[in-house]
Amino acid sequence: MTDPRMARLGQRLPGLLLKTEPADLEFYGRDWTRRWTPNPIAIALPAQSEEVQEIVRWAVEERVGIVPSGGRTGLSGGAVAANGELVISFERMNRVLGFEPVDRILTVQPGLVLEALQRAAIEHDLTYPVDFGARGSCTIGGNIATNAGGIRVIRYGNTREWIAGLKVVTGTGALLDLNRGLIKNSSGYDLRHLMIGAEGTLGLVVEASVRLAEPPPPSNVMVLAVPAMQDLMQVFAACRRSLSLSAFEFFTDRALEHVVRHGAQDPFDQVSPFYVITEFDAPDEARHALALEVFEHCLNNGWVNDGVISQSSAQAASLWRLRDSITESLAPLKPYKNDISVRISAIPAFMQAMREIFEREYPQFDIVWFGHIGDGNLHVNVIKPAATSDTEFIVECERVTALLSATLTRYQGSISAEHGIGLVKKKYLAGTRSDAEIAMMRGIKRVLDPFGILNPGKVFDPA
Ligand SMILES: Cc1cc2nc3c(=O)[nH]c(=O)nc-3n(C[C@H](O)[C@H](O)[C@H](O)COP(=O)(O)OP(=O)(O)OC[C@H]3O[C@@H](n4cnc5c(N)ncnc54)[C@H](O)[C@@H]3O)c2cc1C
Numbered sequence: 341m342t343d344p345r346m347a348r349l350g351q352r353l354p355g356l357l358l359k360t361e362p363a364d365l366e367f368y369g370r371d372w373t374r375r376w377t378p379n380p381i382a383i384a385l386p387a388q389s390e391e392v393q394e395i396v397r398w399a400v401e402e403r404v405g406i407v408p409s410g411g412r413t414g415l416s417g418g419a420v421a422a423n424g425e426l427v428i429s430f431e432r433m434n435r436v437l438g439f440e441p442v443d444r445i446l447t448v449q450p451g452l453v454l455e456a457l458q459r460a461a462i463e464h465d466l467t468y469p470v471d472f473g474a475r476g477s478c479t480i481g482g483n484i485a486t487n488a489g490g491i492r493v494i495r496y497g498n499t500r501e502w503i504a505g506l507k508v509v510t511g512t513g514a515l516l517d518l519n520r521g522l523i524k525n526s527s528g529y530d531l532r533h534l535m536i537g538a539e540g541t542l543g544l545v546v547e548a549s550v551r552l553a554e555p556p557p558p559s560n561v562m563v564l565a566v567p568a569m570q571d572l573m574q575v576f577a578a579c580r581r582s583l584s585l586s587a588f589e590f591f592t593d594r595a596l597e598h599v600v601r602h603g604a605q606d607p608f609d610q611v612s613p614f615y616v617i618t619e620f621d622a623p624d625e626a627r628h629a630l631a632l633e634v635f636e637h638c639l640n641n642g643w644v645n646d647g648v649i650s651q652s653s654a655q656a657a658s659l660w661r662l663r664d665s666i667t668e669s670l671a672p673l674k675p676y677k678n679d680i681s682v683r684i685s686a687i688p689a690f691m692q693a694m695r696e697i698f699e700r701e702y703p704q705f706d707i708v709w710f711g712h713i714g715d716g717n718l719h720v721n722v723i724k725p726a727a728t729s730d731t732e733f734i735v736e737c738e739r740v741t742a743l744l745s746a747t748l749t750r751y752q753g754s755i756s757a758e759h760g761i762g763l764v765k766k767k768y769l770a771g772t773r774s775d776a777e778i779a780m781m782r783g784i785k786r787v788l789d790p791f792g793i794l795n796p797g798k799v800f801d802p803a
Pocket residue numbers: 371372407408409410411412413414415417418419430450471472473474477478479480481482483484485486487488489490491539540541543544545546667668758759762795798
């Protein structure tokens with residue numbers, strides 16, 4: 341280990357696992373964005389909180405930035421280390437530490453993979469309801485840091501709703517034990533919530549107390565083919581009025597084409613420009629019949645022209661694949677991702693405005709729309725044409741994102757619904773947050789991270 345700073349870290353923590361091989365620096369130094377060249381000084385893989393605290397004290401003395409790293413499925417560049425930072429990977433801190441049945445709280449380490457957390461909940465006859473396509477790789481630490489949403493926000497909310505307590509290491513190496521699983525705690529500011537969604541810029545999550553929920557009732561999945569954009573919200577209103585929904589998502593024909601090429605089964609004979617996938621409680625025949633009535637009502641009004649309702653859990657899983665695997669199927673095409681939100685009521689007008697921008701500015705680009713339309717969150721992915729260089733493509737997309745950001749400001753929406761600001765959307769933060777808010781965020785950052793070592797350059801640059 342030639343770098344004297346790393347040698348000093350090794351002396352302070354002789355038992356700390358460090359990786360410095362070029363392949364490791366590349367692997368741990370990036371997330372799903374693949375836009376920046378990874379260049380970390382090293383990768384530290386601590387096994388306990390005390391090691392994390394000591395690493396932070398070392399980083400303060402050496403003035404080395406720290407990039408916390410979970411499953412690196414992030415889509416905003418939050419876990420990218422491109423400027424000589426030390427990556428702290430939480431992959432060895434991946435255990436369930438305990439379960440308290442009366443509180444229904446599972447205590448876990450941050451590197452626990454979401455799917456493993458969901459399985460641990462099932463072992464206690466309960467559920468952890470936050471769920472999305474990256475479940476097999478993303479970690480609860482990353483989910484907390486991004487306040488991850490996913491496909492069942494419409495019923496269960498974002499990760500924030502399920503975090504009963506957090507242990508975090510601040511930018512001075514202090515360990516904070518926040519909220520300790522209390523349901524009611526009106527004793528001053530709730531710093532736990534400040535940490536959730538902070539993208540690792542205020543503290544490193546080293547332990548989380550996660551609330552679990554009652555298992556959901558049996559459900560069915562329905563996919564509907566929708567001929568016109570303006571009818572998507574009519575279909576939503578009809579489904580919401582009659583059914584108890586746990587998910588309501590949409591995607592376009594372009595998205596379907598990509599997932600089918602990726603191995604999913606197209607349930608329809610005819611192509612439709614839009615599709616919705618909805619999951620609803622179906623504990624008995626009556627509720628199943630109600631879904632058929634909703635389908636017929638939409639059909640009679642011309643809002644849908646085809647549909648399929650799952651008859652088995654295997655079929656439900658196959659239908660979910662149409663939505664779940666969109667991000668993965670697009671990844672090799674290096675899409676430019678927009679992850680925006682507006683109030684649900686503003687969706688139709690906002691979608692129309694966005695569509696006009698894209699048709700005018702991007703006539704040559706393949707645009708793939710999908711997302712969590714039931715909670716006002718749209719993902720708009722612009723696919724890079726093979727003949728356009730990566731640099732030209734980003735320049736072009738950023739020009740259009742500036743227009744999109746201005747439209748979002750008009751509709752009082754957000755440039756990042758659930759992926760985070762990271763590096764990708766830093767330029768556009770001011771379209772969503774006021775100058776006063778950003779100044780306060782900087783002030784909070786100075787208190788919790790006075791030396792600016794925690795995920796430097798993410799969310800905003802130092803003032
Ligand atoms: C196929 C696919 C589907 C996806 N679908 C969704 C979706 O529906 N909804 C959604 O919200 N996101 C989605 N994402 C994005 C991504 O999975 C989430 O942002 C997820 O929460 C990131 O978790 P991670 O462990 O991979 O974090 P990483 O990518 O490793 O990190 C994300 C951020 O968290 C910080 N961080 C990580 N661990 C810690 C820690 N212990 N303490 C402090 N900061 C930390 C990192 O520095 C970074 O800023 C999807 C991604 C993919 C690839």
